[in-house]
Amino acid sequence: MALVSTNKKRIFLSPPHMSGKEQWYVNEAFRTNWVAPLGPNVDQFEQEMAKYSGTKGALATNSGTAAIHLALMQLGVGRGDIVFCSTLTFVASANPIVYQEAEPVFIDSDEDSWNMSPQALERAFIEAKKENRLPKAVLIVHLYGQNAKMDELSALCSHYGVPIIEDAAESLGTEYKGKKSGSFGEFGIYSFNGNKIITTSGGGMLISNEIEKLDKARNIASQAREPVPYYQHETTGYNYRMSNVLAGIGLAQLAVLDERVEAKRALFVRYKESLECLDGINFMPEVEGGKSNRWLTTLTIDEAVTGINISELIIALEKENIEARHVWKPLHAQPLFKGCQYVAHCEGDSVSERLFERGLCLPSGTGMAVDEQDRVIAVIEQYYAKSRKRQGGRICRSW
Ligand SMILES: *Cc1c(COP(=O)(O)O)cnc(C)c1O
DSSP states (O other): OOOOOOOSOOBOSSOOOOOSOHHHHHHHHHHTTOOSBSSHHHHHHHHHHHHHHTOSEEEEESOHHHHHHHHHHHTTOOTTOEEEEESSSOGGGTHHHHHTTOEEEEEOBOTTTSSBOHHHHHHHHHHHHHTTOOOSEEEEEOGGGOOOOHHHHHHHHHHHTOOEEEEOTTOTTOEETTEETTOSSSEEEEEOOTTSSSOOSSOEEEEESOHHHHHHHHHHTBTOOOSSSSOOOSSOOOBOBOBHHHHHHHHHHHTTHHHHHHHHHHHHHHHHHHHTTSTTEEEOOOOTTEEOOOSSEEEEEOHHHHOOOHHHHHHHHHHTTBOOEEOOOOGGGSGGGTTOOEEOSBTTBOHHHHHHHHEEEEOOOTTOOHHHHHHHHHHHHHHHHHHHHHHTOOOSOOO
């Protein structure tokens, strides 16, 4: 097949997938004139999210980033404090650390979860303890739907007495040892951005078992007004709440979340069964005790074995009107965080950098048709065969 521009229908990475019920909630908000920040949809969405995640409370925000910011504030993170943070993640995980004028220390991934390496975290704690600079919080990201190894990570954090914030923006619906992703730490956050497993077009959620802290966050998120009859302010607040119209979209989306998880997992299995036989291609594993929502199907392609350069493959897919992306570039390697400390999995072995070099995210929309997924698979297979032939290598399958 010639890789030329095509008028084939575009296959997006992870487009919104409406259930059809969203419009009813939006109309209802209009009919009752609850076109406001806050209202009955927000209250109900918070209650249902707390129930779903198995926490005592939830606070709806206008983004996942805002929810992270609120969590950091509630844990007292301020100027000059240290926060340990997963390095292999989207920049939004760490930006709120900077909003608080605190300092991120980036922690490497391990091979089997792609998430924060317990080994690297332990090394970071030992070093920090020696220097008497323990972090104020540890921010653990659950990447692409994979839950981090919370047993090991939680044990380390509680040993050093440091609270955990879980960035579960990508892992809503994921389970780990019978509990929902995001419900392990002092705080967990979700995102309902347009590309996430369910969406409100834009929004987020802060969850916690600590109702008092959640109530304080609620106050800070609505301009920090004191409980007096006039406008009185003693701390700096933010305008971080979710609108009642958007919470209505969230209610309808939450009702189909479990279906979406199954659909994402089925997409992953199909990709894996089609492509894993190719030498040098490896799919993201699933941690022991975890059930990933497989938000995005991700895999690694070893250039030394396959001759495939990820950036070139992304361009080849683009020529077929298929959207694929690199795995997140580690934050410690971002110009923005130049000079920040980084703790690798082991001395001289940076797992996150290797995952970035080799990693690829495939289209994982839950509305994707089987023949669309076949299109993606076919382009990769053909590209692989050409690269291998050029290299004089063996191909494990013929077609
Ligand atoms: C999407 C995302 C966020 C930010 O969520 P927004 O709702 O877009 O602010 C944070 N962390 C990770 C890992 C994400 O993927």
